[in-house]
Amino acid sequence: MDKLIVHGGRKLSGSVNISGAKNASLPILAAALLTDEDVIIRRVPDVSDTNYMIQILSALGAQVERSSGTVRISAKDITHDAPYELVRKMRASICVMGPLLARLGKARVSLPGGCVIGDRPVDLHLKGLRAIGTVIDMEGGNMDMTTPNGLIGAEVDLRGKQGPTVLGTDNLMMAAVLAKGTTVIESAAAEPEVVDLANFLIGMGAQIEGAGTRRITIEGVEKLHGVEHTIIPDRIEAGTFMVAGAMAAEKEGITLNRICREHLAPVAEKLIEAGHNVHFNEAGTTVTVSPGAHPTGAKIVTAPHPGFPTDMQAQFSSLFAVTKGISVIEDTIFPQRFMHCAEMGRMGANIKVDSGTAVIEGVESLSAAPVMASDLRASAALVLSALTAKGSTEINRVYHIDRGYEHIDEKLLTLGADVERVQE
């Protein structure tokens, strides 16, 4: 199991390229199952989650070739049974449900388990798929799905207690593209990754309107064809490096290339509110972030897009842990997503977590300690904390970070951080 050792206190400078979005790549890779023609997807990040998805597609019978960021998929003869051993490793494997139902009229996928960031039910996925004609039989931890009368378009409201569902919207959209008639998804997720999937499907010949709004309309078509598509930049990776810039850059800041300004608006606004410097180029494709002269704490409440993303709140905990004053972070989407706070406490952070809210009292500096990554964004928060901490922080279980950050240690080294990956 690899660990990262971060020798804190180095100032960051220079620039790095942001990778394609993990959370757009996963459903888009699954959507390649919707056609028997070749699909080419560019800028797929080399992270363990995309590798698991590729393994699942291969286990389902697809021919997959990967050459650096480009993945070519040919899903001519596929089966409907997604193997438990692979599915259990990654929640996003449930993205294959929609495409398998649309293409084969049946699917067998294991129920994903709980998750350290909190309860993650699939009731809304099932509600959507049932509404368009899927019959679901739960047995032995598996969801056995059939479509006795085929998939038939319907109007479905996917609002859950915590708001819309991203992968639930994706699953229904992927099933509905080959259904008979019109499907309307009300209370749809509007995240940029949902829009990227919709654009991919439209490129395959699907008829979809309204992606990026709360109402998506899908007119089913007979057949989809092959497509070439480039994945959008990863706004969470970019946001994580933006926080690194605010915490640890030289006066001139660090620059991130291949970003999309519109997707980064909530993160940029919070950094500016907290007193830091954020400058986009005119085209909105690069951003430079440097620490402000008078940083202040702030209040963050996570919300569905275009609100502040839950996937960025842990990283802001690191920033606020060393920012004078009191900051408050409330996660309305995953109220239990605060595992990083206890580990940061071991480094000297002063954070109290109660009922989905963290109250952070900034301290002068953190000091190194051996810490344990508990989940993807929690590990990013620990790396950020370690960049400014006094001494050498050992971060264990970095396989969590490798799920979603492409070569993070190499990118940090490029920016001048002192980071080592140690294999045990």
Ligand SMILES: CC(=O)N[C@H]1[C@@H](OP(=O)(O)OP(=O)(O)OC[C@H]2O[C@@H](n3ccc(=O)[nH]c3=O)[C@H](O)[C@@H]2O)O[C@H](CO)[C@@H](O)[C@@H]1O
């Ligand atoms: C691979 C991927 O893209 N993952 C992202 C996706 O996860 P994912 O799509 O799994 O998250 P959802 O948008 O579905 O979850 C939003 C909320 O809805 C609840 N819910 C969800 C489904 C359901 O059937 N019933 C239900 O109650 C969840 O518990 C949560 O409180 O969106 C999350 C919210 O932006 C991000 O944190 C994840 O990084």
Ligand SMILES: C=C(OP(=O)(O)O)C(=O)O
């Ligand atoms: C929580 C995340 O991913 P997943 O939904 O795949 O667990 C994430 O990307 O922050």
